[in-house]
Amino acid sequence: MGTEEGRKTDLLESFCPNDEEIEKWMCCAFEMARDALENGEVPVGCLMVYEDEVVGRGRNEVNETKNATRHAEMVALDQVLDWCRHNNLDVRHTCEQTVLYVTVEPCIMCAAALRLLNIPVVAYGCRNERFGGCGSVLDISSADLPHTGTAFKCVSGHRAEEAVEMLKTFYKQENPNGKKNNRFLLFRHVWQFFFHLFVLFYENG
Amino acid sequence: MEPRSKRRKASAADPDSWIAYPVLSAEQSQDVELVDAFAAPIVDRKETSRLVRELNVLYPLNGLQHVKRVRARKDEGGAGAHPLEVLVCRVSDAPSTLLPPGGAKWVGLGEPFVVQVPARPPLTRPQFEAASRRWPTSFHEDKRVTVALRGELFSSRQKAAMHRFMASALTAAEAARQLGMEAVGAVVVDPEKERIVAVGHDCRGEHPLHHAVMVCIDLVARSQGGGSYCFDRFPNCRFASPNDLSAPGPYICTGYDLYVTREPCVMCAMALVHSRIGRVFYGAASADGALGTKFKIHSQKDLNHRFEVFRGVLSGPCEVLDGFRKEIKE
Numbered sequence: 001m002g003t004e005e006g007r008k009t010d011l012l013e014s015f016c017p018n019d020e021e022i023e024k025w026m027c028c029a030f031e032m033a034r035d036a037l038e039n040g041e042v043p044v045g046c047l048m049v050y051e052d053e054v055v056g057r058g059r060n061e062v063n064e065t066k067n068a069t070r071h072a073e074m075v076a077l078d079q080v081l082d083w084c085r086h087n088n089l090d091v092r093h094t095c096e097q098t099v100l101y102v103t104v105e106p107c108i109m110c111a112a113a114l115r116l117l118n119i120p121v122v123a124y125g126c127r128n129e130r131f132g133g134c135g136s137v138l139d140i141s142s143a144d145l146p147h148t149g150t151a152f153k154c155v156s157g158h159r160a161e162e163a164v165e166m167l168k169t170f171y172k173q174e175n176p177n178g179k180k181n182n183r184f185l186l187f188r189h190v191w192q193f194f195f196h197l198f199v200l201f202y203e204n205g
Numbered sequence: 206m207e208p209r210s211k212r213r214k215a216s217a218a219d220p221d222s223w224i225a226y227p228v229l230s231a232e233q234s235q236d237v238e239l240v241d242a243f244a245a246p247i248v249d250r251k252e253t254s255r256l257v258r259e260l261n262v263l264y265p266l267n268g269l270q271h272v273k274r275v276r277a278r279k280d281e282g283g284a285g286a287h288p289l290e291v292l293v294c295r296v297s298d299a300p301s302t303l304l305p306p307g308g309a310k311w312v313g314l315g316e317p318f319v320v321q322v323p324a325r326p327p328l329t330r331p332q333f334e335a336a337s338r339r340w341p342t343s344f345h346e347d348k349r350v351t352v353a354l355r356g357e358l359f360s361s362r363q364k365a366a367m368h369r370f371m372a373s374a375l376t377a378a379e380a381a382r383q384l385g386m387e388a389v390g391a392v393v394v395d396p397e398k399e400r401i402v403a404v405g406h407d408c409r410g411e412h413p414l415h416h417a418v419m420v421c422i423d424l425v426a427r428s429q430g431g432g433s434y435c436f437d438r439f440p441n442c443r444f445a446s447p448n449d450l451s452a453p454g455p456y457i458c459t460g461y462d463l464y465v466t467r468e469p470c471v472m473c474a475m476a477l478v479h480s481r482i483g484r485v486f487y488g489a490a491s492a493d494g495a496l497g498t499k500f501k502i503h504s505q506k507d508l509n510h511r512f513e514v515f516r517g518v519l520s521g522p523c524e525v526l527d528g529f530r531k532e533i534k535e
Contacts, residue, residue, distance in 0.1 A: 066431025067423050068457050068479035074414070078433075081412060091413065108502065109475035112495075113414055116472065130509060133475070137507050138500065140471055147493040148470055 015121070017099055017155065022123050025049055025101040026158050029125075032059040032072065033103045033166055039064070043166040046072040046102035048080050048119075050094055056080040073102060073110040077117060095119055103163040105156065108133035111140035115149035123155040125163035220364040222521060224356035225486065228497040228514040230504035233328045233350070237335045239321040240269075241296040243303060245314050246287035247275070252313030256291060259310055264294035271326035273341040292340070293317055329354060353515075370394050370464045371488060371519040373404055377417070378466045378526055380441035381406035388526045390441075391417040391465040393425050393458065396483065402428055402461060403444040408436065418465055418473035422480050425458055458482045466523045468494030468516070474502040477512070484513045488523020 017025070025047050032045025036059035048056035058075030062068050080098060084091045095117045100106075103125045106114060111133030114122065122134065122141070133140040134154045142151045247253050257274050266272070275291050293303060296319060304311050323336035326344070330351045333344040352358050359367065370392050377390030387407040395402050405420035415434075420442055426432040428444040436442035455461070458480040466488045469477065474495035477485060485496060485503065495502045496514045503514045 061433075062479075064431070065426055065433045066429045066457065067426035067433055068481070069419060069422055069476045070433055077414065078412075107475065107479075109472050109479060112470060112472035112475065116413060116470075130507075131475070131479075133471075137505065138502075143499075145471065145493045145499060147491075148472075 015097060015099065016153070017101075017121065017123055021049075022101070022155065022158050025054075025099075026103070026123065026125065028054070028057070029101045029103050030159065030162065032057055033163070036060045036072070037166060037170055043170050044072045044102065044104045046076050046100060048076045048098050048100055050080075050098040055083040055094070055098060069109060071107060071110050073100065073106055074113060076100070077113060080117075092118055099123065103159075104128050104167065105132040105134050105136055105154075106141075107131035108138050108140055112145075112148055114152055115140065115145065118150045119152055120150070121153050121155065123158065125156070125158055126160040126167075127156070220361065220368040223368075223517055223519055225359060225364075225367065225515040225518050226356055227350070227353040227358070228501065228503070228516055229329065229350070229354075231501055233332075233504075237327070237332055237339070238324040239339060240324040241319055242269075242322045243293040243296060243299055243317045244290050244320045245293055245317040247289040247291055247313060248287055248315045249313035250289060253289060253291075256311075256314055259307075260291060260293060263305075264298070266292065266294065269295065269322065269324075271343050272322050273343065276341045287315060290320075292320075292322065356517075366399055367464070367486060367518055370401070370462075371466070371486065371523070373401065374417075374464045374466050374488075375519065375522055375526070377404050377406040377441045380439075381408070381417070382526070384410065384439070386410045387416075389417040389465065389467050391421045391463060393421050394462045394464065396460070396462045401445065405436065405442045406439070408439065408442070414472070416470065416473050418463065418469050419476055421463065422458065422476055425461070425480075429457075456481065462486065464518065466519075466526055467491050468496055468498060471495040471500065471502070474500070478502060478505075478508055478510050481510050482512050484515070486515045486518045488517070488519050489527045490516060491527070 029045045029047045032047070033043040034045070036045060037043035041060040041063055043060070045059045046057065047054055056076035056079035058072040058079065060072050061070045061075060080095065081091060084094050098119055100114065100119055100122045102122065105124045105126065105128040106122060107128060108131055124134070127136045129136055131137060135141070141154055247256060253275065260274070266274070272292065275289055278288055278290060303317055320340065322340040323342050327333035327336045327342060330346065331354065333342065336342040349358070374390040374392045377392070378388045381390060382388035386409055389407040391405050392401055393403045394400065403421050403424035405417055405424050407417045408415035408420055420436060423432050423434050424436065424442060424444040428446070460483045462484045463477065463482050464486045468487045468489065468491040470491070470493055487496065490498050493499050497516060502508070503512045
């Protein structure tokens with residue numbers, strides 16, 4: 001049991017990403033996020049790397065699929081599974097040596113999914129104050145959940161401001177539409193009011 | 206073979222064989238938190254209203270508005286005991302001299318002592334009853350919660366419908382078991398029309414993240430013209446065609462109910478938050494469950510969507526299914 005644990009920590013140390021790797025792979029994750037933004041999706045992008053090879057990539061595609069669980073990480077994990085099947089590799093063994101690079105802290109759902117697939121390390125840009133599952137709302141990454149895969153390690157902060165800026169841009173795009181609609185509704189109500197007044201006046205006169 | 210016959214018998218049972226209990230938030234279900242406070246007996250009963258007025262000015266009991274200032278001691282009605290006691294202030298707020306010298310101001314007040322009073326307003330009747338045993342407390346009762354805690358929220362007609370939906374989830378779970386997957390089934394329902402929108406079961410054998418709830422969420426997406434997967438090869442994973450449901454449908458799962466045989470895990474529970482589910486009903490609790498056991502994600506502070514959860518629907522057959530799963534593992 002002790003040696004098994006020891007082997008795991010050794011393994012974790014051996015491929016915990018260095019700054020250079022983080023910079024290199026995060027660059028691609030940010031491109032994925034930008035693609036999401038251009039397609040009207042929440043700008044989050046990610047990359048899954050196994051032995052210096054990209055085995056999965058994803059960006060948020062919730063609106064496109066009408067499925068609110070299609071976060072970047074879930075899309076990328078599907079690709080990892082396909083890649084394993086295609087290359088005839090054991091899923092668990094591969095995932096145990098795969099690092100996730102993602103622009104925003106994984107949400108509670110994605111953190112649990114990453115645990116279930118035994119991903120050991122996650123490098124992320126900015127915190128996710130709304131849904132974060134690696135400490136911002138709940139800490140699923142290190143919680144005591146013996147039936148939910150294995151806990152994972154987080155390395156955070158790379159290009160965090162840029163990731164936040166992208167999220168802000170997205171939510172700013174959403175708001176003006178709402179305002180426009182409100183203005184239109186107000187106009188319609190005012191118009192209807194005068195119309196009714198006119199009808200009343202006409203009927204009585 | 207034995208568990209199977211048991212299950213048949215149980216799922217054929219009537220809706221009176223189970224009770225749906227609400228899974229309340231952490232704040233609603235926690236034990237009453239207490240805080241130390243100074244109280245003093247009222248020696249001269251005629252001074253009560255004056256003493257209360259003086260104390261209200263000196264110590265307004267900020268943050269303890271839910272506790273009553275004066276209590277009557279019912280237990281020590283005998284001669285010599287003082288029948289009334291008044292709350293002075295929280296121990297943490299007390300200055301070195303509790304009552305500043307004021308001549309006649311404190312006439313009629315006895316020697317202060319320490320009591321424990323409820324730190325927060327009670328949210329449920331059980332909390333109110335526990336709090337009142339410490340010190341009289343006011344309670345703005347949510348009648349719906351009280352009725353739900355008694356297990357009497359649903360009419361027999363509603364229970365019959367719930368029974369039917371969970372029975373469908375059980376059938377799907379049974380199909381999953383026969384396929385060698387985990388025996389978990391789920392059903393998404395439009396409660397207004399009392400219609401099934403999607404039925405699904407665990408497909409972990411094909412994809413480790415295809416838990417019954419995740420399958421159902423994608424099937425709902427497909428019923429709305431979206432979706433990411435194809436479950437057509439599983440006859441017990443199906444969705445109502447868009448024509449069956451009057452268009453336009455809701456946004457993702459808004460207003461829909463989910464029936465699932467086993468308490469969802471963290472991933473599935475959060476997927477239900479993202480999907481804006483209306484209510485969740487489950488049969489059996491699970492060890493790492495996120496809707497009551499390990500977390501209460503449906504009432505988690507800071508999340509932008511909350512929903513009601515009820516446990517215990519067809520609990521008997523759902524627990525039998527789960528027991529079968531554990532037997533296999535062993």
